[in-house]
Amino acid sequence: MEVIIRKDGQTAALLTARIIAKALRMKPSLVLGLATGRTMESVYGFLAEAHEKEGLDFSLCRTFNLDEYVGLLPGNKHSYRAYMNTHLFKKVNIDLRNTHVPDGMAKDLDLECRGYEEAMRDCGGIDLQLLGIGRSGHVGFNEPLSAFYSRTRVTPLTPETVAQNAPLFGNPKLMPRRAITMGVGTIMESKRCIMLATGSEKAEVLAKAVEGPVTSMVSASVLQFHAQCTVIVDEDAAANLQEKDYYRNVFKTEPQWKEFH
Numbered sequence: 001m002e003v004i005i006r007k008d009g010q011t012a013a014l015l016t017a018r019i020i021a022k023a024l025r026m027k028p029s030l031v032l033g034l035a036t037g038r039t040m041e042s043v044y045g046f047l048a049e050a051h052e053k054e055g056l057d058f059s060l061c062r063t064f065n066l067d068e069y070v071g072l073l074p075g076n077k078h079s080y081r082a083y084m085n086t087h088l089f090k091k092v093n094i095d096l097r098n099t100h101v102p103d104g105m106a107k108d109l110d111l112e113c114r115g116y117e118e119a120m121r122d123c124g125g126i127d128l129q130l131l132g133i134g135r136s137g138h139v140g141f142n143e144p145l146s147a148f149y150s151r152t153r154v155t156p157l158t159p160e161t162v163a164q165n166a167p168l169f170g171n172p173k174l175m176p177r178r179a180i181t182m183g184v185g186t187i188m189e190s191k192r193c194i195m196l197a198t199g200s201e202k203a204e205v206l207a208k209a210v211e212g213p214v215t216s217m218v219s220a221s222v223l224q225f226h227a228q229c230t231v232i233v234d235e236d237a238a239a240n241l242q243e244k245d246y247y248r249n250v251f252k253t254e255p256q257w258k259e260f261h
Contacts, residue, residue, distance in 0.1 A: 019194060062098040
């Protein structure tokens with residue numbers, strides 16, 4: 001696991017976008033795993049800008065989102081399909097038929113989950129998976145005690161997650177209590193992961209995920225076992241990390257990061 005500390009949230013998001021853009025230029029048919037949430041909005045803004053000003057080409061790219069709420073129509077403004085359309089898909093030249101978000105309205109949710117796994121396998125797996133981290137340490141909606149070998153499935157949301165996300169719905173009663181999520185095992189099969197975390201409210205859980213013991217109580221901690229995982233944080237989110245000087249030195253001296261300075 002590599003940890004990169006940037007001065008603020010915008011520079012952390014910009015670096016994340018630049019890494020994704022480079023991967024897409026190197027492999028135009030890149031299979032991207034995508035995340036949602038306020039942290040990711042700047043990333044998608046930078047990618048849309050790169051498309052507009054630099055010709056970043058999404059025409060052959062295929063995407064799979066981490067999760068979706070159960071019970072929301074794709075056109076619902078709170079759905080993750082609507083989020084992706086608003087913040088990225090409709091701002092770049094991606095073929096919407098190549099964008100995949102779980103169907104939270106599927107009549108057979110178990111069948112939907114199995115089909116989602118099959119669709120990823122048919123594309124050759126996820127090349128680059130973008131991740132955030134929830135305040136309980138979850139990635140996707142893999143809440144505490146999610147099995148490390150779990151696959152895409154329907155899962156209940158914890159009260160903490162509901163409390164964190166409910167304000168986005170205006171009326172907390174409208175917040176769904178279940179979601180479809182890629183499993184921890186699904187995420188771990190991606191060829192590369194980038195986890196972006198910003199803000200002081202993420203400092204405690206980030207330190208647990210990066211430097212603490214690997215435990216199913218903090219789903220993100222399993223990324224310590226991933227062969228190629230980069231964690232990008234701002235100074236606020238890095239506040240509780242013990243090895244900050246080491247992480248800064250690696251970013252300054254490792255040749256692979258030279259072009260991103």
